[in-house]
Amino acid sequence: MVKLKINVILLVAIVAVCSCSFLSSGYNNEHGQFVPKHPHFRLKDKKQHRIPDDLDTINIYKLNYRFSFGIETYPSDAYDDESGMLKYAFCLKFYGKGRCMFFGVDPYQIMENDLNPNNSYCSKEYFYSKDGQTFYIESYFNNQGYGHYMISKYKINKTGDTIIKIGKNSKDIYVREILPKHWKKYPVDW
Numbered sequence: 001m002v003k004l005k006i007n008v009i010l011l012v013a014i015v016a017v018c019s020c021s022f023l024s025s026g027y028n029n030e031h032g033q034f035v036p037k038h039p040h041f042r043l044k045d046k047k048q049h050r051i052p053d054d055l056d057t058i059n060i061y062k063l064n065y066r067f068s069f070g071i072e073t074y075p076s077d078a079y080d081d082e083s084g085m086l087k088y089a090f091c092l093k094f095y096g097k098g099r100c101m102f103f104g105v106d107p108y109q110i111m112e113n114d115l116n117p118n119n120s121y122c123s124k125e126y127f128y129s130k131d132g133q134t135f136y137i138e139s140y141f142n143n144q145g146y147g148h149y150m151i152s153k154y155k156i157n158k159t160g161d162t163i164i165k166i167g168k169n170s171k172d173i174y175v176r177e178i179l180p181k182h183w184k185k186y187p188v189d190w
Contacts, residue, residue, distance in 0.1 A: 032120030054160030061174035
């Protein structure tokens, strides 16, 4: 009877451990980035993609303002209470073939290595535009092992120096930052 109880407990433990890894939506790769187990990005290699003429694929776009329900939430919510300094900044980097990267950096000094897509704080994403002005970015978010895909709408201004993310009740404004020309160009492997 005791042996049967031990076997049942072991069986339940094994099933619990196996089901957690089975139900998980992905894993952390060798760079510490979360990767979906069975990726199904809808914007990846989508037909009739047109890179907006004014979109800069050499430099980056840095988040300058975020408004939610008409109230500024960034950078105001990103300041350290003690030092009064910004704690972080978010950036977008675009590449050919509909690839882009979202990453966080030191708001006062972007370093060459920050542009390495294999950094653990970088998110490899996809973008698509049909008309060359409005475009969409598809992101994957992991939440306690269960992930979901989200597609956000963006619009670029005619000079290519400002991108606006348009949400239902929010607006993010990204402004282009020019990078040094001699910085290393990292391979796009996604």
